Amino acid sequence: MNSDFTLAIHSLTLLALQPDRMSTSEYIAESAGVHPVRIRKVLSLLKKNGFITSKEGTGGGFIFALDLDQVNLWDIYQITSEGALQPKCTDSNGQCIVGANMKSVLFSIFMGAEEHLGEYLKEYTIKEVVELVKQKETF
């Protein structure tokens, strides 16, 4: 699984806990243990899709733009990782029935798998992820 996906979840969860102020990429990067530039790349995708807004310059940063239960993990998956389930087959032998047709058969199976995964991921909104993180905290 693409780690852009988990970085996006991580970032949004952090932003969810800082609803009143902007968070810098450096702050988020430190929490996630990655480089700030990587955070900015991932967050630029989320921004394009309207989940967050950003501001440049002093005092700038990122902030959540929607209600926490308006964003679910399937939304985030689609933005950051769509197609990640698809295996990248090398071209196989077209002379052979299996070689010639396997690729498209697998393609449709994995398409279905991704849709199915979507049904699961839709059940988790950022609100719920925040709850889960808070629960862990108490133990």
Added chain:
Amino acid sequence: MNSDFTLAIHSLTLLALQPDRMSTSEYIAESAGVHPVRIRKVLSLLKKNGFITSKEGTGGGFIFALDLDQVNLWDIYQITSEGALQPKCTDSNGQCIVGANMKSVLFSIFMGAEEHLGEYLKEYTIKEVVELVKQKETF
């Protein structure tokens, strides 16, 4: 997605169409467009799990050991790719609530996702994959 998974499916589908004779790794490799050693590596996993048998020496190779509807894609996934959905998070900042707990929260979410995927993959047996490949052939 790990390509061992699709190579395993490809190989088993080929073997399913050659129920009466042994197929060599070279033959399978040519159909799949990869190196024979890679096929042997993947097939050794399938052998360990009893889906196929193999024979060394002249006239040797691989052959399906079960009925085609006794093996489904979830079986194959588990053997070749279990955990592939889990993102490999870099260790994040333990000082931060989110950094400290996100990893385990994501872990359980992705565990659930894999189980959910399993329900979908169980619906496809090798028998059905063979049918799909044959259907493609006619068009």
Added chain:
DNA sequence: TTTTACTGTAACGAATATTATTACAGTAAG
């Protein structure tokens, strides 16, 4: 019994993909 045709694996190298880092332009606050 020696040759031939295979599997089984380890070891290493090549290719590819992912991630970090640097660099710098653009923006806004003070």
Added chain:
DNA sequence: CTTACTGTAATAATATTCGTTACAGTAAAA
């Protein structure tokens, strides 16, 4: 006009995947 940010391209470092070579083991067949 300086400071503190985002945005993004380009490049370097690293990790992962995959191909290839090498060779031991096995069995059929000459």
